[in-house]
Structure formats: C-alpha cells, structure tokens
Amino acid sequence: MSSKDSYYIPSKATWPAVGTVGLVILLAGFANHLNGSSIGNPMMIMGFVIFIIMLAGWFSLQAFESESGMYNHQVGISYRLGMMWFIFSEIMFFAVFFGSLWYTRNLSVPWLGGEGTGAATKELLWPAFEATWPTNGPAHVGGEFEPMGAWGLPFLNTLILLSSGVTCTWAHHGLLANNRDQLIKGLIATVTLGVLFVMFQASEYHEAYTEMGLTLGSGIYGSTFFMLTGFHGLHVCIGAIFLMVVLFRSWKGHFKPENHFAFEAAAWYWHFVDVVWLGLFVFVYIM
Amino acid sequence: MSAVVAEHDEHEHHDHGPMKGWLRWIITTNHKDIGTLYLVFSLAMFFVGGAMAMVIRAELFEPGMQFVEPQFFNSMTTMHALVMVFGAVMPAFVGLANWMIPLMIGAPDMALPRMNNMSFWLLVAGVLLLASTLFMEGGAPAGGWTLYPPLVLQTGKALPFAIFSVHLLGVSSIMGAINIIATIFNMRAPAMTLMKMPLFVWTWLITAFLLIAIMPVFAGAVTMLLTDRFFNTSFFDAAGGGDPVLYQHIFWFFGHPEVYVMILPTFGVASTIIPVFARKPLFGYSSMVYATASIAFLSFIVWAHHMFTVGMPIAGELYFMYATMLIAIPTGVKVFNWTATMWKGAMTFETPMLFSISFVVLFTLGGFTGLMMSIAPVDFQYHDTYFIVAHFHYTLVPASIFILMAAGYYWLPKWTGNMYNEKIGQLHFWLSVISVNILFFPQHFLGLAGMPRRIPDYAIQFADWNMISSIGGFIFGLSQLLFLYIVIDTIRGGTGEKVTDEVWEEASKHGLEWTLPSPPPYHTFTTPPVIVPSEHH
Numbered sequence: 001m002s003s004k005d006s007y008y009i010p011s012k013a014t015w016p017a018v019g020t021v022g023l024v025i026l027l028a029g030f031a032n033h034l035n036g037s038s039i040g041n042p043m044m045i046m047g048f049v050i051f052i053i054m055l056a057g058w059f060s061l062q063a064f065e066s067e068s069g070m071y072n073h074q075v076g077i078s079y080r081l082g083m084m085w086f087i088f089s090e091i092m093f094f095a096v097f098f099g100s101l102w103y104t105r106n107l108s109v110p111w112l113g114g115e116g117t118g119a120a121t122k123e124l125l126w127p128a129f130e131a132t133w134p135t136n137g138p139a140h141v142g143g144e145f146e147p148m149g150a151w152g153l154p155f156l157n158t159l160i161l162l163s164s165g166v167t168c169t170w171a172h173h174g175l176l177a178n179n180r181d182q183l184i185k186g187l188i189a190t191v192t193l194g195v196l197f198v199m200f201q202a203s204e205y206h207e208a209y210t211e212m213g214l215t216l217g218s219g220i221y222g223s224t225f226f227m228l229t230g231f232h233g234l235h236v237c238i239g240a241i242f243l244m245v246v247l248f249r250s251w252k253g254h255f256k257p258e259n260h261f262a263f264e265a266a267a268w269y270w271h272f273v274d275v276v277w278l279g280l281f282v283f284v285y286i287m
Numbered sequence: 288m289s290a291v292v293a294e295h296d297e298h299e300h301h302d303h304g305p306m307k308g309w310l311r312w313i314i315t316t317n318h319k320d321i322g323t324l325y326l327v328f329s330l331a332m333f334f335v336g337g338a339m340a341m342v343i344r345a346e347l348f349e350p351g352m353q354f355v356e357p358q359f360f361n362s363m364t365t366m367h368a369l370v371m372v373f374g375a376v377m378p379a380f381v382g383l384a385n386w387m388i389p390l391m392i393g394a395p396d397m398a399l400p401r402m403n404n405m406s407f408w409l410l411v412a413g414v415l416l417l418a419s420t421l422f423m424e425g426g427a428p429a430g431g432w433t434l435y436p437p438l439v440l441q442t443g444k445a446l447p448f449a450i451f452s453v454h455l456l457g458v459s460s461i462m463g464a465i466n467i468i469a470t471i472f473n474m475r476a477p478a479m480t481l482m483k484m485p486l487f488v489w490t491w492l493i494t495a496f497l498l499i500a501i502m503p504v505f506a507g508a509v510t511m512l513l514t515d516r517f518f519n520t521s522f523f524d525a526a527g528g529g530d531p532v533l534y535q536h537i538f539w540f541f542g543h544p545e546v547y548v549m550i551l552p553t554f555g556v557a558s559t560i561i562p563v564f565a566r567k568p569l570f571g572y573s574s575m576v577y578a579t580a581s582i583a584f585l586s587f588i589v590w591a592h593h594m595f596t597v598g599m600p601i602a603g604e605l606y607f608m609y610a611t612m613l614i615a616i617p618t619g620v621k622v623f624n625w626t627a628t629m630w631k632g633a634m635t636f637e638t639p640m641l642f643s644i645s646f647v648v649l650f651t652l653g654g655f656t657g658l659m660m661s662i663a664p665v666d667f668q669y670h671d672t673y674f675i676v677a678h679f680h681y682t683l684v685p686a687s688i689f690i691l692m693a694a695g696y697y698w699l700p701k702w703t704g705n706m707y708n709e710k711i712g713q714l715h716f717w718l719s720v721i722s723v724n725i726l727f728f729p730q731h732f733l734g735l736a737g738m739p740r741r742i743p744d745y746a747i748q749f750a751d752w753n754m755i756s757s758i759g760g761f762i763f764g765l766s767q768l769l770f771l772y773i774v775i776d777t778i779r780g781g782t783g784e785k786v787t788d789e790v791w792e793e794a795s796k797h798g799l800e801w802t803l804p805s806p807p808p809y810h811t812f813t814t815p816p817v818i819v820p821s822e823h824h
Contacts, residue, residue: 012314016405024412031447034517074473078398081469089461089503096507100522100533108530117600137528141521217519220528
C-alpha cells in the first residue's frame with residue numbers, strides 16, 4: 001500500500017500530557033500569585049518553562065515528520081481545517097471585547113446618563129453624570145485622563161501592520177516560485193515590522209501610563225482600550241514568534257512550493273492579527 | 288441511512304496495537320482509548336456531581352437548616368451545575384463522538400489524534416482545578432454557575448482558580464470541536480456523503496460549530512471578571528461606566544448555545560437508536576438535519592430570554608420573546624419525526640429503546656415549560672424560582688442523561704463484545720423514570736407557588752413537595768448505582784453471551800459500526816470501507 005492511499009496515524013504522543021502539566025502549573029501559579037501567595041511566582045515560571053519546552057518539542061516533532069514526508073495530502077487538509085477553525089475561535093474571542101465596547105458606548109453609558117428608560121437611574125444614582133465618550137464613569141474611576149489619539153503612533157502602526165501583510169504575501173510568492181532568497185527576505189521584513197509594531201505599542205502604553213493618566217483602571221474607557229489593544233498586542237507577539245519559527249525553518253531549507261502548511265498557518269494568523277488591528281483602529285482609536 | 292458493506296482488512300495492520308501498562312492511557316492517540324477515557328471520566332463526574340445534588344436534596348428535605356452552612360449549600364448548587372455541565376454531560380458526548388464518529392463515517396481515527404489526547408487531559412486539569420476550590424479559604428464559588436458579578440467577585444481565594452478552570456475547559460472543548468469538524472469534513476469514507484451521515488454525526492458537526500463559537504465568548508467574559516477583580520478594570524461596575532448586565536448578555540450569548548451543546552448530540556443519539564428498535568428507517572432524515580441546523584442558528588439570537596427581569600427595554604423583551612418561541616418549530620419537527628419513526632414500527636423495548644422513548648416524552652414536557660417561560664410577562668413570575676429548576680432539569684436529566692444511558696446500553700455490547708444484563712437494565716430504567724418524575728415534577732408546583740432557587744431554607748408551605756422531591760432524588764441517585772454495576776459487569780463479561788457483530792437485529796442497516804466485529808479491533812477502517820447506498824435514501 002503506498003503512503004498516498006493509507007491513513008496517517010501517530011501511535012502515541014507524550015507532548016500533550018507535558019503541555020497540560022505545564023499549563024496547569026502556570027495557571028495555578030498565576031491564581032496563587034493573584035491571591036498574594038509567594039509560591040505563585042516560582043510556579044508560574046516553572047509552568048511557563050515546561051510549556052515552552054512542550055511547544056519546542058512538539059513543533060520540532062511536527063517539523064521533522066513533515067520534512068520526512070510522513071504527511072500525505074489528507075493530513076495537510078486536517079491541519080488546515082484545524083488552523084482555520086482555531087482562528088475562527090480567536091475571532092469570537094475578540095468579538096467579546098468589541099461587543100462590550102459597542103454595548104457600553106451605545107447602550108449602557110447612555111442609559112446611565114438618563115437616556116430611554118434610564119431617567120430614574122440617573123436621577124437616583126448619579127444625577128450629575130453626562131453620557132459622553134470617552135468616559136471613566138460617574139465616579140471618575142482612575143481620575144483624570146487624556147484619551148488616546150488616532151493619528152500619531154496608532155496610524156503609523158496601521159501602516160506598519162498593513163505593509164507587513166504585503167511582505168508576508170511577497171514571501172509566500174517567493175516560496176511558491178521556489179525563490180528561497182525572496183522567502184527569507186520577505187519573512188525577515190515581516191518579523192521586523194511586527195517587532196517594530198510591538199515596540200511602538202509599548203511606547204504608546206508607556207506614554208499613556210506616565211503622561212496621559214490613562215491606565216487599565218481608567219473606568220470603562222481604560223478597560224476597553226487596554227483589553228482590546230493588549231490582547232491584540234499579545235497576538236502580534238504570538239504571530240511574530242510563529243513567523244520567526246517559520247523563518248528559522250526556511251533557513252534550514254524546510255518547505256516546498258507544494259507543501260508548506262506551517263508557513264500558510266503563520267501567514268493566515270498574521271493576516272488575522274492584521275484585520276483585528278484595522279477593527280481596533282476604526283472602533284477604538286478613530287470613533 | 289445507507290446500507291453498508293464494509294471491507295475491513297484487519298490482518299494488514301498489526302504494527303501498533305495498544306501499549307502495555309498504564310502509560311498507554313496517558314499518551315494514547317487512539318480514538319477508542321480516548322473515547323473510553325472521556326466516558327469513564329464523565330461517569331465518575333456524574334457521581335461526584337450527583338453526590339452534590341444529594342447534599343442539596345438532603346438539606347431541602349425539611350424546612351430549617353439541617354446539615355450544611357448556607358455558604359456551603361450555595362457552593363453545592365454552583366459546583367453541582369459546573370461539574371455536571373462541564374465534567375459529566377459535555378465530556379460524555381465528546382466520548383461518544385470519539386468512539387463512534389470514526390466508526391460511523393468509516394475513518395481510521397480522529398483527524399488530529401495528538402490534539403485529541405491534549406483535549407482530554409486539559410479537561411481533567413480544568414475539572415481538578417475547579418474541584419480544588421472546594422478546599423480553599425472562603426469556599427468554592429457560591430454565586431451560581433452563571434458566575435454573575437458583582438456577587439461572584441465576592442468569592443474568596445477560589446475565584447482565580449475557578450476562572451482559569453473555565454479557560455482550560457474552554458480550550459479543551461475548542462480542541463475537541465475542531466477535531467470533530469476536521470474529522471467529519473476530511474475523514475469520511477468515499478461515498479459517505481454529508482447527507483448519508485448518521486444523525487449523530489450531523490448533530491455533532493453542528494454542535495462543534497456551536498462550541499467553537501461560544502467557548503471563546505465565555506473565556507472572554509470570565510477574563511473580564513478576573514481583571515475587574517484583580518486589575519482595576521470597570522467592565523461590570525457602573526461607577527466606572529461599565530454595566531453588570533453586560534456580563535449577563537455575554538454569559539448568555541455563550542450560555543444559550545451551551546445548553547444546546549448538551550441537547551443536540553442527545554437528539555443525534557435518539558435519532559440513531561429509535562429507528563433500530565422501531566425497525567424502520569428514520570422518518571424525515573433531511574428535515575432532522577435542517578431542524579438541527581435551525582435550532583443551532585436560533586440559539587445565537589435568543590439569549591436574553593434568560594434575563595427578562597433584568598430591566599431591558601420593551602423592544603428587547605418582545606424581540607427575545609418571539610425569537611425564543613420560534614425554537615419550538617424545529618424542535619416540534621424533531622419530536623414528530625421520532626414519533627412518526629415509531630408509527631407502525633415493529634417495536635421492541637430493550638433498555639436503550641425504553642430510555643429513548645421516555646426521552647421523547649419527558650423532553651417534550653421540558654420543552655413545553657420552556658415555551659411557557661419564553662412568554663416575557665409570565666416569566667416575571669417564574670424567574671429564579673423552582674419552576675425554572677424543574678424546566679431545565681427536565682431537559683437535562685430525562686433528556687441528555689437518559690439518552691446517555693441509552694447510548695451506554697446501546698453501544699456497550701459493541702464496545703466490549705459482551706451483553707449487559709437486560710433484567711437489571713430494565714430495573715434501572717423503571718426506577719430512574721419513576722423517581723426522576725417524583726424528583727422534578729413537584730418542583731413545578733414549588734416554583735409556581737413562589738419558592739426561590741439557590742436558597743437552603745424555605746417557608747413552611749413548601750415542606751410537603753420538597754420532601755417528596757427529596758425522596759425522589761434519593762431513589763434516583765441510588766438507582767444510578769445500578770448503571771455503574773451494569774457497566775462494570777458488562778466490561779467483565781456481562782451475561783456471558785458473546786454478541787454478534789450486529790448486536791441488535793438488522794442494526795447493520797442503520798450504521799457502519801455494526802458491520803465491525805464486537806468488540807472492534809484497536810484500529811478499524813485502516814482502508815476506507817465501501818458504502819453501498821440503500822434505497823431508503
């Protein structure tokens with residue numbers, strides 16, 4: 001039976017159990033840390049290290065198996081389906097925070113200001129509150145702050161992420177045309193732009209905390225701003241690391257024009273991160 | 288359903304059978320092993336969650352405080368729900384999916400076997416993290432399984448553990464769902480077209496979409512709880528411009544599809560079992576598929592019917608009321624189809640069929656009380672009373688749980704190669720079906736009379752029905768030990784009668800799994816089976 005006709009079934013897997021142990025130690029450590037227990041931090045570090053070892057081990061195994069031609073076309077489709085639906089779950093995760101922003105801006109803050117059936121609420125609870133956006137609520141939680149403008153660093157970051165989408169596609173064209181030089185250059189450019197984005201984002205956060213009085217605790221504006229941009233920034237980091245792994249593998253000569261799932265997955269993920277940013281730029285920064 | 292001719296050449300693939308020793312169960316990637324792990328784990332959690340229910344019913348046996356502190360009582364209602372939903376019912380259906388979907392569609396295994404292993408172990412990790420909160424300062428979460436702020440933010444040291452447990456359970460569910468979708472889309476045997484798939488496979492495909500769409504939503508909601516408590520955010524705090532009602536909207540955007548995650552695979556199993564014992568093909572196969580999809584779609588646009596009393600604008604009340612009523616239409620299609628399947632069938636009443644028939648009847652009853660509560664102005668009286676407790680227990684216990692029992696009796700002979708003891712099975716059924724009604728039916732009366740849920744004590748006029756309900760509860764709880772006995776007994780040889788490949792008369796007309804030996808070898812369908820379409824389709 002040729003490998004094309006038979007199914008591929010791995011016999012056993014040790015990395016999932018290792019990853020579970022790492023993840024549970026990491027989270028239990030974080031919970032202990034939040035509860036003010038001193039064993040929290042060492043547990044978090046230990047769990048994180050185990051988790052990273054798992055990722056490295058599992059990815060190496062997959063890369064090795066892929067390069068030794070163990071995956072047939074059908075396995076490739078399974079992986080693509082898996083990645084596609086994983087990204088869909090991520091979209092739903094971001095939808096929660098976008099939805100919360102929409103709900104507070106369009107419904108709950110106006111109600112708090114007396115709109116619609118909220119007249120009694122306003123009179124009884126906070127008669128002085130005027131519904132505006134941005135707001136940190138009737139109790140001015142977190143004190144005075146200055147909202148983040150759209151046309152400075154955020155606009156630059158928009159251009160950076162959009163260009164990184166272009167360089168990523170350029171790298172893909174290189175891979176498809178068997179042009180390894182273009183593939184590697186494109187990936188280096190994409191990763192560099194990603195890192196640049198994160199650095200600008202960090203400096204924006206620094207400015208918000210030190211000069212603008214804008215923190216995670218600045219009422220609902222601060223909460224939605226930092227949650228949305230923060231989770232996005234985290235995803236940019238994950239995507240950039242993913243691309244770095246792909247870059248490293250490209251250097252080692254991995255991937256063929258007809259077989260490069262890891263590259264495709266990383267590129268899909270990068271474009272997803274890109275699109276989320278466009279949503280952020282419009283709904284968080286501009287509007 | 289399609290008639291089936293399977294060509295299995297098991298002799299070619301003996302290179303990796305099951306490993307020796309306990310390590311096999313930790314690092315296995317075999318869908319049958321992982322299915323077994325899921326099923327055993329969920330059965331264990333069924334008894335853990337059941338023990339918590341016994342504590343609740345013991346405390347409510349009489350008015351006044353008898354056995355436990357109010358705080359612990361509230362922990363019990365909260366943990367009972369979380370353990371039963373995330374530890375028992377959902378994993379049991381994932382276990383069935385793991386075991387049966389590859390066998391039903393002629394696949395050698397799940398599409399992503401390593402991730403399959405991880406999704407099981409993350410489930411165990413999540414439940415352990417949740418269970419550990421029982422022993423923490425301040426006790427386990429006690430604000431109800433919905434974890435509403437601001438109440439839940441008063442939880443002691445348990446809060447971050449409960450939240451991370453939800454994250455782990457969510458990741459586990461998403462991985463499981465992705466795997467099921469990839470398996471169904473990519474691993475079907477040639478000629479097993481989508482509209483030839485058994486309904487269990489169809490309902491799971493749709494359920495998997497629900498899971499991928501909602502688990503991240505729940506994760507986001509509890510993440511906001513975490514930051515509200517520990518990182519000074521104001522998502523659910525009106526003083527900072529947030530809104531506690533926002534949490535309820537997000538939670539129920541997750542929560543309503545979530546209850547269908549537990550009922551859609553139930554429909555699938557019922558649609559699989561009833562035709563076999565009615566000896567007729569399923570009535571209205573394609574309408575069943577479309578009804579399932581419609582229910583899934585509707586589940587996303589009806590969530591605020593859980594919040595009629597929260598103070599929504601009247602337009603919201605009306606919209607969610609009418610949208611909710613629409614669900615009765617596809618659900619009615621299903622109930623009529625099951626009934627029509629049995630109509631003039633040559634029916635026999637083995638234990639799986641008994642459980643399935645009582646599911647059709649009692650689930651319909653639970654559905655009707657749901658319809659009552661969909662009427663917004665009337666719901667103001669039912670809200671947070673024992674009426675809602677009776678309603679959702681009717682849709683979960685004599686529906687999901689009964690169908691899980693039916694699935695156990697139906698497929699145990701296939702899994703083990705041994706026949707279960709039919710007499711004890713029937714005894715288990717009759718004890719269960721009578722006691723479940725003694726347990727939950729009086730709760731309708733209690734709710735209509737105004738008894739609130741999640742309270743350890745109650746006014747004297749509720750005493751009689753509570754005592755009857757508790758007696759029913761104890762009988763129901765004890766009866767389930769019979770099921771445990773039967774499972775263990777069947778694994779160890781059962782009646783001693785070796786079952787055939789088909790097990791049930793002409794079952795092979797109804798599903799690919801009955802063409803395999805009982806028990807099936809460790810690896811099945813290593814080459815795709817040939818499927819001959821039957822005239823029914």
